[in-house]
Amino acid sequence: MGLSCSSVVDAPIEEVFAWHGRPGAITRLTPPWQPVRVVAEASSLRDGHAVLGFPGGLRWVAAHQPDAYDPPHQFEDVLESRPLARVLRWRHTHRFAEVDGDRTRVEDSVATPVPRRALRAMFRYRHAQLADDLTAHARARSWTDRALTVAVTGSNGLVGKAVTALLSTGGHRVLRLVRRAARAPEExxxxxxxxxxxxxxxxxxxxxxxxxxxxxxxTHAHEVAIRDSRVEPTRLLAQRAATSPDGPTAFVSASAIGIYGPDRGDEPLTEDSERGEGFLADVVAEWEAATAPAEQAGLRCVRVRTGIVQSPQGGTLRLLYPLFAAGAGGRLGDGTHWLSWIGIDDLADIYLRAVCDQATSGPINAVAPRPVRNQRYTRTLASVLHRPAVLPVPALAPRLLLGRRGADELALADQNVRPARLLAQEHVFRHPELDSALRHVLGVLPPGAAEEVG
Structure with a gap:
């Protein structure tokens, strides 16, 4: 038994092969719905070892095979960790063939007794990620042909993992700024x-x-922690960026659509809209103002106002996914409030653009171009998972969980935010539609797609 999956990507064979050998490739290819984490990346496609961690302490150790290494046409890895290796007998051959100078056929062949139906979604995800990442890197090279050195704080978070892996697979060097003692040359x-x-x-x-x-x-303590962890550290880091010899020319800071306030109704909100009122609006305004030392010193500053990130590894989807999968999901309150969302990979692309594109500066709304109301969101999530959505959650529930202010500013926030500046730059979104974004991160094939993977 086994599986074979192939597709054609728009990149030269040397670039496709090199992508697989760069830091971050295994992170980019690991489906977010699977309960695994990357413990160690392979140091070499020829003879390195990659390690994935499962709940309960299980380890997936994949050993690359020197006798099957044939760059840029092939590499192979074999599962060697017990007890999994004894049961799964996994051998994965990666093949690459030139279609023409700018296109490459990518084929994954897996020998294993695991049923093909259990593998189809994973390999469809991997091929889509590869194609979309290579396209993103090609666009980035149109903005700069230099391999950049990028320092990143928060690299171990949900967004940080996606952003750093995308950067490093594109050939950029990532320096992780960590609060503990550095343990590696890239920290x-x-x-x-x-x-x-x-x-x-x-x-x-x-x-x-x-x-x-x-x-x-x-709570008061939580609100203090939110503000104190953002405002002063951002100001001091921006000040350091402004005064560093041989230092950065671009300063990209996370921000949030909370700056528009929690109750804006149907008003379309763009980067030029007035800021709103409320705790988060105040914090985000101070957070953005803290980048001033870098901007005043002439650095290009970008403030990425992030919407509701879609990934089962974090954020609201991590909470909603098991509920909806069990058929216990439904709209929140009356379901009429707007939800301005963004897929995790589209958010990573926006950070890639913020770093590489000299024409990008100032506040950027990092949201998909088509926000939805909460009732539409819940119907779409339920439909993707083939479950009903008939159990509405009263507004009282999030207020009991988050407090009244937390519920009003987060769960019940009504913000119709549009990515006006990105659209003016003709930015390409991988998943502009919610259905496509959810299917991608949850591993749910669209109707008829199973036949694409043989």
């Missing part, structure tokens, strides 16, 4: 309240993602 210790004078030496751009998670009950 530098960062004290948020006292960044070292040489922290950003040799860096082309900074991506600042770190901050206390906003989700949670809005």
């Amino acid at each position: 530098r210790r960062w004290d948020p309240l006292d960044p070292a004078a040489d922290l950003l030496r040799g860096v082309d751009a900074v991506i600042h993602l770190a901050g206390e998670p906003i989700a949670g009950r809005f």
Whole structure:
């Protein structure tokens, strides 16, 4: 038994093969709906070992086979960790064939007793990720043909993992700014309240993602942590970027659509809209203002106002996915409030653009071009999962969980946000429609798609 899956991607064979050998490739190819994490990447496609971790301490150790290594046409890995290897007998051959100078046929052949139907969604996801990532990198090369050195805070978070893996598979060097002692050449210790004078030496751009998670009950302590983890650390990092010799020319900071306030109704909100009122609007305004030292020093500053990120590994979808999969989902309140969402891979693309595109600056609404009302969101999620959505959640429930302010500013926020500046730049979204975005991150094939993977 086994599976074979092939597709044609729009990139030269040397680039496709090189992509697989760069840091971050296994992260980009690991489906987000699977309960696995990348423990270690292979140091070489010829003879390295990749390690994935499963719940309960199980490890998937894939050993690359030197006798099957034939760049840029083939590499192979074999599952060698027990007890999985004894049961699954997994041998995965990756083949690449030139279609013409700018296109490559990619074929995955897996020998295993695992039924093909259990593998189809995974390999369809992998091929879609590869094709879309290569397209994103080709666009990025039209903005800059340089391999950049990018310093990233918050690299271990949901967004940080996606962004750093996308950058490194594109040939850029990622320096992870970590709060503990550095353990690897690609790490530098960062004290948020006292960044070292040489922290950003040799860096082309900074991506600042770190901050206390906003989700949670809005107690006084939680609100203080949200503000304190963002405003002053951002100001000090921007100041360090502004004063670093041989330092960055671009400073990209996370931000949030919370700046527009929680109750804007049907008003279309663009980057030129007035800021709103409320706790998050105040915090985000201070957070964005904290980038001023970098901007005043002439650095190109981008503030990425992020919407509701769609990934089963974090955010609201992580909470909703098991409920809807069990048939226990439904609209929130009356379901009429707007939800401005963004797929995790589209968000990573926006950060790639923010780093590479000299024409991108100022606030950017990182949301999909078609926001939906909550009732439409719940119907779409239920439809993708082939489950009913008949159990509405009263507005009282999130208020009990998050507090009144937390519920009003997060779960019940009514924000019809549009990515006006990205659309003006003719930015290409991988998943502009919610149905497509959810199917991709949840591994649900559209009708008839199973036959595409043989």
